[in-house]
Amino acid sequence: MGRPVWVSFAASSVGEPLWFFSVVLCVKLLLIPSYRSTDFEVHRHWLALTSSLPLSRWYLDISSPWTLDYPPLFAYFSFLLSLPASLIDPTITDLIAGQNYSAPSAIVFLRLTVCAADLILLLGVHRLTARLPSLNRRVILALVLWSPSLLIVDHIHFQYNGFLLGILLLSLSFLVEGSDLAGGIAFAVLICSKHLFMVAAPLYFVYLLRHYCNGGSARAMLRFSMMALAVGAVFVVTFGPFVYYSQIQKVFHRLFPFGRGLCHSYWAPNIWVFYIVVDKVLAFVLGQVGFNIQKPEASFTGGLVGESSPFAVLPQVNPIVTFSLVLVAMTPCLIKAFLKPQPKHIIRWVTYTFTCGFMFGWHVHEKASLHITIPLGILAADSLDDAKHYFLLSIVSCYSMFPLLFEPREYPIKVLLLSIHVLLMWSGFTSLFNTSVSKAEDKKKKKSLKANSGLMGPVSTCYLIGLIVVEIWGQFLHSYVLGSKLPFLPLMMVSLFCAVGMLYSWVWQLRQIIRYT
Structure with missing residues (x-):
């Protein structure tokens, strides 16, 4: 007896993607x-x-x-x-x-x-x-x-x-x-x-x-x-x-509104989060020891979007600085592409440039991490190292977007979506790489792959536990412990903790490009 029509369709080269899409x-x-x-x-x-x-x-x-x-x-x-x-x-x-x-x-x-x-x-x-x-x-x-x-x-x-x-x-x-x-x-x-x-x-x-x-x-x-x-x-x-219509200047003015400031009202988890936090800590410490620190015109934690001078101690950052940093950060990738352009590396290279833009760019939105995680999803099945990296990065990226859905009724939805994604990644990667191991002929290679088939090492495990702690604090404990004090703290903790994960991803990708492409 033949297979049902829908099974044959789902197994076909076109039917499989359509099934996932449906x-x-x-x-x-x-x-x-x-x-x-x-x-x-x-x-x-x-x-x-x-x-x-x-x-x-x-x-x-x-x-x-x-x-x-x-x-x-x-x-x-x-x-x-x-x-x-x-x-x-x-x-x-x-x-x-x-x-x-x-x-x-x-x-x-x-x-x-x-x-x-x-x-x-x-x-x-x-x-x-x-x-x-x-x-x-x-x-x-x-x-x-x-x-x-x-x-x-x-x-x-x-x-x-x-x-x-x-x-x-x-x-x-x-x-x-x-x-x-x-x-x-x-x-x-x-x-x-x-x-x-x-x-x-x-x-x-x-x-x-x-x-x-x-x-x-x-x-x-x-x-x-x-x-x-x-x-x-x-x-x-x-x-x-x-x-x-002689309007091209108007068009470009709309496309590049540099007056919006270095950061979005919700800090995207990039390098500028660390810069802001250091500035705030320095301002507080210097203020406590007697220095007259001028209060910034606009607060990053106040949800404001607009032209401002937000740093109290550290030098102000302008668009030219951010563009220069982005170009410098992607230079190793540009050199690789110039010396030995190979199609098999193009997805990794393009993804790395988006990571540089996310980490060092001007007025970056947290949603821009999609430019990184979606193409990296294509590479995640290439190797166990890529799977481990994607496993951590996709969790960080998704969690960094939790503050976008701030209404209570959406809270179970975003938690459920991320939880299902984690289970799917764990199941998919485990099946994929265990299958690869089972087909290996070399016993020594089998043992090595099996020993390293886990998706989380001790450091990444501790980091992900830290994300859970940050969420529990912001969602349940902050108002109970501090009341209405420091209302910006939960959001700042999410940005700062996720920025650590994004910084790790940038360093990891850079290392891959320098050593292996």
């Missing part, structure tokens, strides 16, 4: 009534803006505080979404009457657009895993498509990161296959959709210059011209209309 789609549908951040109104307003106003006024409109601050290609995407939205419920795309509109029709429609856009993520991860062994592929599909961080940010908090990360994975899949021209075009589409991905542009430039534009001088010049024309065409289509 399962998580059911979860996404259940999350539709959950908490929505102000980003929901941001994206609804952008639908109304692009639908109601001529293109020449898209980046001039100030009818709402949520002005358009994504590149034009995402604005075109919003315009396309506005077409069915206006048919389903015209108020969704009404620039005035639709402000803060939260009717069930608007909520369901916008939630479903995020689910539909995730098909691009499905396509990207499918292309990257199509030739992998079945078990490796299933582990990666679970890590990427069932990412708890992505569910929290996109399907509860509300954004379109899955759609954008799908374009990134498509670009990487082309590069891994050696289709550099297609990879370059896809990356151009990505940064014309969300400019924060530009942090990987130096690596793309170096890699494509050395890997694609190679050979004799004539061949190299021809390929360089082809790449320049193809990528340039994407930028012309995206920004050309705004150059025509």
Whole structure:
């Protein structure tokens, strides 16, 4: 008797990703009534803006505080979404009457657009895993498509990161296959959709210059011209209309609002958390011994976003400093890509550049850690070391996003999502690497692999226990012990403790790049 049709379909190269996608789609549908951040109104307003106003006024409109601050290609995407939205419920795309509109029709429609856009993520991860062994592929599909961080940010908090990360994975899949021209075009589409991905542009430039534009001088010049024309065409289509309307300066002013300050109101867990904490400790100590320390104009712990001089003792940090640090941090990777550009290393290199941008960048959001964990999910099945690193990093990344969901009713959801993810990682990695061991012929190698098959050493175990302690303190003990005193302390502890984990990840990736690629 043959297997049921659905089993055969799930086992096929296309059916397997669709099965994983369908399962998580059911979860996404259940999350539709959950908490929505102000980003929901941001994206609804952008639908109304692009639908109601001529293109020449898209980046001039100030009818709402949520002005358009994504590149034009995402604005075109919003315009396309506005077409069915206006048919389903015209108020969704009404620039005035639709402000803060939260009717069930608007909520369901916008939630479903995020689910539909995730098909691009499905396509990207499918292309990257199509030739992998079945078990490796299933582990990666679970890590990427069932990412708890992505569910929290996109399907509860509300954004379109899955759609954008799908374009990134498509670009990487082309590069891994050696289709550099297609990879370059896809990356151009990505940064014309969300400019924060530009942090990987130096690596793309170096890699494509050395890997694609190679050979004799004539061949190299021809390929360089082809790449320049193809990528340039994407930028012309995206920004050309705004150059025509003499608004390109307005567009770039919206895209790069440097006046927002070094850190977001909730500190992303990066290097600047340590800098802020050291400044606050120094200010307190010096104040206690008699120094007159001037109070900063704005407090990082006050939830403020705006131009300010936040440091009381340490030197102020400006965008040029952060950009310089990002470039310096990614220099070893750029050198590797220049000297020996190899497609098999491109995912690791691109991920490392995003890590540098996250750790040292200007006004980084905690959600940007998705740029790191999603591509690293592709590499997690490569080796036991990669699995161990991903196991720790994905937990830190997801936990750092817990403060985004601050309402009590969402608390069980985020805890459950992370807990299930941990169990899936443990089960998947254990099955994957125990299977690898069982097939090894060398007994000595078997013994060595078996001895090192654990996903957590003593240091990482203690660190993860520390995360649990931080959560118990912030969620249950802080108000009981301190009452209303130091209200910023729980959030600061989350940022600081997660920053330790992110710093470890950056150092680990740098070591891998220097030693093994």
